[in-house]
Amino acid sequence: MVGCMxxxxxxxxxxxxxxxxxxxxxxxxxxxTVSEIAAxxxxxxxxxxxxxxxxxxxxxxxxxxLEKLVVDGITTAPKSMAPLDAVVAGLEATAPMxxxxxxxxxxxxxxxxxxTELHERELIKLARLTSAMAACLRERGVPQNxxxxxxxxxxxxxxxxxxxxxxxSKKHDLAHYVxxxxxxxxxxxxxxxxxxxxxxxRKRARSPGRPxxxxxx
Amino acid sequence: MVGCMxxxxxxxxxxxxxxxxxxxxxxxxxxxTVSEIAAxxxxxxxxxxxxxxxxxxxxxxxxxxLEKLVVDGITTAPKSMAPLDAVVAGLEATAPMxxxxxxxxxxxxxxxxxxTELHERELIKLARLTSAMAACLRERGVPQNxxxxxxxxxxxxxxxxxxxxxxxSKKHDLAHYVxxxxxxxxxxxxxxxxxxxxxxxRKRARSPGRPxxxxxx
Numbered sequence: 397m398v399g400c401m402x403x404x405x406x407x408x409x410x411x412x413x414x415x416x417x418x419x420x421x422x423x424x425x426x427x428x429t430v431s432e433i434a435a436x437x438x439x440x441x442x443x444x445x446x447x448x449x450x451x452x453x454x455x456x457x458x459x460x461x462l463e464k465l466v467v468d469g470i471t472t473a474p475k476s477m478a479p480l481d482a483v484v485a486g487l488e489a490t491a492p493m494x495x496x497x498x499x500x501x502x503x504x505x506x507x508x509x510x511x512t513e514l515h516e517r518e519l520i521k522l523a524r525l526t527s528a529m530a531a532c533l534r535e536r537g538v539p540q541n542x543x544x545x546x547x548x549x550x551x552x553x554x555x556x557x558x559x560x561x562x563x564x565s566k567k568h569d570l571a572h573y574v575x576x577x578x579x580x581x582x583x584x585x586x587x588x589x590x591x592x593x594x595x596x597x598r599k600r601a602r603s604p605g606r607p608x609x610x611x612x613x
Numbered sequence: 614m615v616g617c618m619x620x621x622x623x624x625x626x627x628x629x630x631x632x633x634x635x636x637x638x639x640x641x642x643x644x645x646t647v648s649e650i651a652a653x654x655x656x657x658x659x660x661x662x663x664x665x666x667x668x669x670x671x672x673x674x675x676x677x678x679l680e681k682l683v684v685d686g687i688t689t690a691p692k693s694m695a696p697l698d699a700v701v702a703g704l705e706a707t708a709p710m711x712x713x714x715x716x717x718x719x720x721x722x723x724x725x726x727x728x729t730e731l732h733e734r735e736l737i738k739l740a741r742l743t744s745a746m747a748a749c750l751r752e753r754g755v756p757q758n759x760x761x762x763x764x765x766x767x768x769x770x771x772x773x774x775x776x777x778x779x780x781x782s783k784k785h786d787l788a789h790y791v792x793x794x795x796x797x798x799x800x801x802x803x804x805x806x807x808x809x810x811x812x813x814x815r816k817r818a819r820s821p822g823r824p825x826x827x828x829x830x
Contacts, residue, residue: 478801478804479801480801480802480804481804512737515737515740516733516736516737519733519736519737519740520729520732520733520736523732523736541773541777541797542797542801544773544776545769545773545794545797545798545801546801548769548772548773549766549769549798549801549802552762552765552766552769555765556758556761556762556765559761560758577762580758580759580762581762581766581802582802582803584695584696584697584759584762584763584766585697585766585798585799585802585803586799586802586803587695587697587698
């Protein structure tokens with residue numbers, strides 16, 4: 397086996413990720429071992445564990461880069477931006493990271509949907525991203541309750557946009573879907589049904605409310 | 614030990630839950646075993662596993678009842694209600710289930726926040742609730758993308774409202790906080806900052822948009 401212990405290996409991270417994905421798709425996630433992933437990448441198990449804490453983690457190594465992009469995007473958004481728009485700017489800033497990775501993202505989503513342990517890991521990662529976003533908003537002077545709520549909404553927006561991008565046409569990047577989902581979100585929350593929607597009647601049971609007119613409680 | 618195998622035990626579920634919570638608070642979640650929980654409840658381990666698949670589950674046995682209340686609330690909401698308002702009606706319908714349980718809920722939240730494995734389980738339970746809500750909305754004729762988005766927003770609303778209720782004054786029930794969070798959600802999504810908020814400037818980077826006026830994308 398190539399790759400003796402402790403030696404620095406070029407592109408080890410990428411090689412391990414590619415090997416893992418190839419094996420997961422060929423033999424199934426459950427039937428692939430860390431040792432097989434390392435062997436396929438022509439690296440040792442020890443090298444694997446230098447990069448990843450466990451088998452699941454090989455599918456989540458992008459989460460730190462993702463968080464950095466979102467956090468930087470929120471931090472550098474103009475101070476005049478409303479909290480949710482700053483979050484949207486942060487989310488849109490992640491689009492380049494996913495460019496050229498749509499096929500990989502689709503395969504990865506399929507694996508996550510099919511395995512509870514991967515789904516759990518993803519939810520924990522998203523919960524961490526939520527906390528990081530909320531912390532950024534608090535630094536922008538947004539009070540804690542609002543910061544948490546906006547961060548949670550941001551994650552919903554991101555998940556929905558990502559889902560649409562993964563299954564969408566090649567013409568549009570992730571930022572396009574983030575923007576489109578932001579539009580739908582506004583429609584859904586202000587009380588009317590989202591575009592292209594409604595086979596249900598449009599009559600509203602409550603008054604739609606305008607910014608500033610809603611009663612505090 | 615009282616409680617021989619296979620015998621029906623009155624209130625076994627509640628006794629196991631109470632015993633578990635008492636031990637978790639006294640000795641810590643990690644240091645409490647299933648066998649100790651059963652012993653404290655004067656039941657056998659076998660009885661424990663008739664009710665719960667593992668130690669974590671003893672904190673989540675209410676999730677089916679919760680789902681039923683939400684689903685019934687959405688299903689019986691007037692057909693004229695916008696999707697998110699039907700979801701809000703479903704969430705408000707859960708308030709009686711939590712009445713008198715605020716102290717328990719607060720202790721439980723503390724445990725979940727402190728233990729990743731409990732946090733993971735909670736996130737999976739909420740993901741299931743999200744799917745159930747989305748399915749209800751689709752039955753009301755809401756298209757899939759919108760149904761998923763509204764269900765996710767509903768969960769954010771519920772989590773935020775629950776957090777506020779757990780830490781809030783005794784005067785108000787959970788339904789009150791669901792309603793209050795719904796108001797904040799509207800403010801946050803239409804672009805202005807939520808009430809009592811803003812130390813940040815209010816000037817908006819984007820036009821706030823009115824129901825029906827937002828462009829589709």
